Amino acid sequence: MNKRLVGLMLVAALLASVVLVGCGTKDPESQNGEGQEQQYKAVLLLAGNLGDMSFLDSANRGMQMIKEQLGWEVKVIEMGTDPSAWEPTLTDVSTQDWDLIITGTFNMQTQIEEVAPKFPEKTYVLFDVSVDYANGDYSNVYSILYRQNEGSYLAGALAAMVTTSDLPRANEEKLIGFLGGMDAPVINDFLVGYIEGAKSIDPEIKVAVSYVESYSDPAKGKEMCLAQYDMGVDIGFNVAGGSGLGQLDAAKERGLYAIGVDSDQAMLFKDSDPEKAELVLTSMLKRVDNSLFRAAKLFQEGKLELGKAESLGLKEDAVGLAINEFYERNVPEEMRAKLDELAQKVKSGEIQVPSALEMGPDAVKELRDSVAP
Amino acid sequence: MRAQAQPQATDPILLMKGITKVYPNGLVANSNVTFEVRKGEIHALVGENGAGKTTLMKVLFGLEKPDEGSIFIKGEEVRISSPNDAIRYGVGMVHQHFMLAPSLTVAENIVLGAEPRKGIWFDRKRAEQVCKELSEKYGLHAEPAAKIKDVPVGIRQRVEILKALMRGSDILVLDEPTAVLTPQETDELFEALKSLKAMGHTIIFISHKLREVKELSDRVTVLRSGKVIGTRDTDQVTVEEISRMMVGRDVVLKPMRPKATGTRGEVRLLAKNLNLVQDGTQVLKDVTLQVRAGEILGIAGVEGNGQVELAEVITGLSPCDSGEIWVCGQDATGKSPGEIRDMGLSHIPQDRMIFGVASNASISENLISTRYDKRPVSNGFSLDIKAVAKLGQDLISRFGIKASSAQQAVGTLSGGNIQKVVIAREFSTEPKVIIANQPTRGIDIGATESVHKYLVDATESGTAVLLVSADLTEVMSLSNRLIVMYEGQVVAYFDEVQGLEEEEIGLYMLGLKRQEPDEVTASMMGRPVE
């Protein structure tokens, strides 16, 4: 019986595939290629989904800027969280007629390394990670790295100033918090800058560090932040994607401060929950939007330097603190002045912020342990 | 309630007309059955196992949906699609397998579905009160606060009857109520049923024990192969006539025990001082027995007196607390079923659907379950598919299993043929010892005869057989020697079965008489081997 059934299903499957291939000869790809006059086209591939309130959303805003200000045709494809779909999709769009294929986050590095050399006539922009240029011919890839450590340096300085200040919600403990998504290099790059920034204000500062080990468990993120706040933390910095949003709820519940990341988290809740927004003193922004816009503009002008990675920081406006009404209202004048001063020093190179990406995990661990409460 | 004309004694209180029921596996359980019961009578419904009695009653009780036919109660056509409907029309049923929740109390089980309440709460006191009143009214005593799992079978059955009565049933169906009872319990039950009848209840009594039918019922309806053979007034027919209606021919099970060869062979199975405590009751107590090559040792006893446990302990399915088991001179104590089988033991289990077969597997797969890792079907690692198929074919023809092919799923066979599959497997390995536990339960006369023949043939060719049966006639007609078990103990040993009276054995089965334990052991064990 089994053999019969197997045979039967095989035949059915074959028939079905023949029929479907027959129907499928009109390739949807061909519909895109109707030649118009010179209009640039860019596609953004997201290894994940929109709605992370973070740099995927920011990248999406960049695409809108490219569309609106440069008049390009743009498309955003969310590839979801299943890694096995990423490379096929990338290869897929590479066979199409896009001028710029933009993708990013560390998830896509190997995929670009695989695919880009196969399509030398295409141009790839990779943000938040770099291909290994020493390891192959990536002359058609432009990589953007962010010096998130520089922005986090300012966040750390702000946190240290707040915790040592006599602001209404600050306590006497010199303890600040950090909520990471995972114990991973990019996240730790934020952490290192944050710790260094805090130490620049007061070397005595201690930092409570927790990792949610998930980017999608806000309840756990909140609980960890509550734990930090209960240990005497009065201001915390979240770098944990969706889990990080839990910090804002924890802050609201305890009436303490928070610093957001990647996108302006105060503005997320400005209308729906002003009380919460009030406590988010600022957010450390990774301006993926600015950097993508900059890349597209350079490309249009023929000035994009392919085949190399650029590391963009405060100087290029690729990272920085969010300046909004809450920041201006709740952060005292002298603190803001101090932050501006520090930002200038970083831009000018007077202050060199160390990076976790260069230090290696052991040095990060050492630094983290040195400020453990 | 509207007033109804007072029914006369001969009015049918229940009429089932043209009932046909086909099960999804194609089994035709009832075929155009018409069944009529009069008010205030005890009506016996008899037939062999598989004749369709239980199905017919399940249809009446709304547990099975008939494919065709209609039901009239008190002259009105009714639609019974659930037990709820049946209860509403005054039908109560005492099932063969008790429908009780073991961890609930007697009172809780009785009021289940019609619980007294105080506000939203369950009124436990009231429930126990109701239970007590009912017990007194019908003379069926049961302790209301006891949990079902802690009370004996007879009491559980009372609870079932009380359950039906509490719901105001005037038609009470009892499905083989005596199968699990001791003779005294049976007597008590019959008294209770008679007094219920006197109070105006109508009783439908399913049985295949014709003596009971004769003793208790007013009328009897016989079913055979899903069809009604006829309805008679009980006092107008003899047991033999009913029996003929049931099986379609004269049946006299002749004693056919294996020829005693005079000198019996070596001891093949030896059990010494087996003890087992389960759920706080001692189910086996110092059981000692031995079976020799070429003889059948029968175990008589009312069901539930340790026979099943004894078989399970010997075959390795349950551990025993103390004692020894030897099979063909090898120590089998504490060994696994597989190891014990390797010593040469076969086992016909009491419940074939649970232990005997995997019903979705094919016949040949069922046939190799005890030799799947031995030649010729296996080289110890892989199966020889051809050998498996050949074995299946051979055994099907040798044991006369009615099947379309060896690939047919066992579950689609009839009960008798399923038992033949079990027998074929267990006998064809040329076992040295066979434990046969209720080998003919629930199969038709023809199959029973052939099972008996296989047992006798095997014994005559030198196998040692331990036969357990609740059917006293069967044990007595097959066994060379006989023991009686009562409450987990061997209470009697008979070296010679010929000439024994069933009544005599009955006294031992009921615990009214017993031999001295030492004497039993001595006379069983002490015989010179040669």
Place this chain on the structure above:
Amino acid sequence: MHPLLRAVFSASFAASILRVTTPVLFASLGAVVADLSGVVNIALEGMMLISALMGVIASAFTGSAWVGFLAGVASGILMGLVLGYFHLKLKTNVILAGIALNLLAAEGTVFLLYAVAHDKGVSSSLPSKVMPEIQIPIIKDIPVIGAIIGKQNVLTYLALIAVVMIYLFLYKTSFGLRLRAVGENPDAADSVGISVHKVQFIALALSGALAGMGGVHLSMGYVSWFSRNMTSGRGFIALAAKALGRNHPIGAFLASLLFGFTDALSNYMQSLRVPGEFIQMIPYVVTLVVLAVYSGRQLKSGRSSNE
């Protein structure tokens, strides 16, 4: 004192345990109710997830947290009925049906979220409401206890009340009696005219309602939005809690508290330099160990638990 120790021995740590326990407790009560009626509800995870989302959507559109709560509970009930329909009416294996519903919920919520909020990650663009926190007048002023149970989300109190209610429901009402009878011997219940399916449907609906409350607690109590897959396995933990709690509401409560404790501890212990992965393994390893120890005892006493 070390800040961590101080924190762990604080009343707020105890309060944290209650908070972490709440969603698991709701779901494990749901598991108990379903299990006692004879149906293993493995779909709790999916039920929680869908309720979490529906609560957010309903509260955002009506502006009322309580309407959101009811919508969440209603969707839990609906899920329970769907599970019941497939398992009881169409005879789907209950575990496979549960897996199907979990798969449906995991991605279906994202699909729905995208359709409603045009966002695949977080619902923060929806102006959803949260269930209020409540202060209990006198208790809140008692020194330690006040800090632990004096001020909690209304759903945390509801969960604690639910433990008692479910206990009374199962063991003191006639419906509870029927439910347990159905779970223990469906034929017995059937034979006295209790509709087994009806009882099991109701049990599944109640189970779904409880899981729904757990889901609503996550998205409208714990935090104030829905995010994809935010249950993060709490429905499965609830199943473990049911197993550890011997299918009894009080047992499930204690087991949930145990999970709450290890979970809260892992949150607090993060600052110790133990790799986070190990701390987060604690609840699962505890479950495995307790399961083995407990089941072992059960086996010795001669009963087997074949699920």
Place this chain on the structure above:
Amino acid sequence: MRRNAWFELLRTGVAIAAALIIGFIVTSLVSESPAEAFGYFLKGPFTSIRRFGSFLEAAVPLTFTGLAVSLVFSAGQFNMGAEGQFFIGAVAATAAGIFLDLPPVIHTVACLAAGMVAGAIGGFIPGILKARWNASELVASLMLNYVFLKLGMYLITYHLRDPSAGALVSLPLKESSWLPQFTRTTKLHAGVFVMFLVVFACYYFLYRTSKGYEARMTGQNISFARYSGIPVLKVMLLIQVLGGAVAGLGGAVEMLGIYRRFQWQASPGYGFDGVIIAILARNNPLLVPLAAVFLAYLRVGADVMAMYADVSAEMVSIIQAVIILLVTAEAFLAGYRHRLTLKEVKQRASAS
């Protein structure tokens, strides 16, 4: 018998059709042009060689977990652990691929073996808990999935991580450990041969060996198996270990064939997919690859649809759920079958 096989096929077909119809209805609710979107979904996987290849390659890990689940289901066990076993198998293969220094083919085999052993351990734990202490393997394996996920992430983070990489990824596997890919257009790799080998091995094991027979009988009726002398506890343990090994091997194949460096941050979810596949394939190893291809087809189709139309790929989850529910619904179409039976019985009756 034959009627049964046909009926099962019919039911599967009707279930799939019903699921597709429901999928289309849902698509219509959210899409501007549902017909077009659904067209992409159905035709997507066949629209280019590369997509065709990518859906075949997606079927490989699904086949492995499908086989793993089929094995344990055949023995009547409810192990949900394929998820964690697949994951830990991948981690083990990664470690072996990084640390071992062996000549090409031998290195590959060593990595695959490492994955198998890790997965087997993952099967052993719930197996021994069940066999020794009668602990519910369902709960145990669900818990173990989390333990393995955390354990795997710990190993990657602290022992296998590439410190020079910006992301949390492992060091690249040595090239000597790779399973070669056939073409540059698709990632279809030599793991396919391993897969077919395992498919036939599983089939052979279940239907042609004594141990496999033990497993199937234990699954069919455990009391019967015990009574027949089959050592059921050993069988349960063995089948859990074998299932774990197959799932772990799948994780290893995926690493060596597709990724070549570990980069998952979360469990990729193939374990529960394995359950769907085992159900569709009726636990028959020979049907598992077909079921896996079918599921992969749905997934790739959904991805193509999401890319070209305004329907997100999550729609496919609805189709999957409906398929599981209907295919496993014993009563689904049972009325039809009963009428068939009834008719046949009557014909037989009137003929005789």
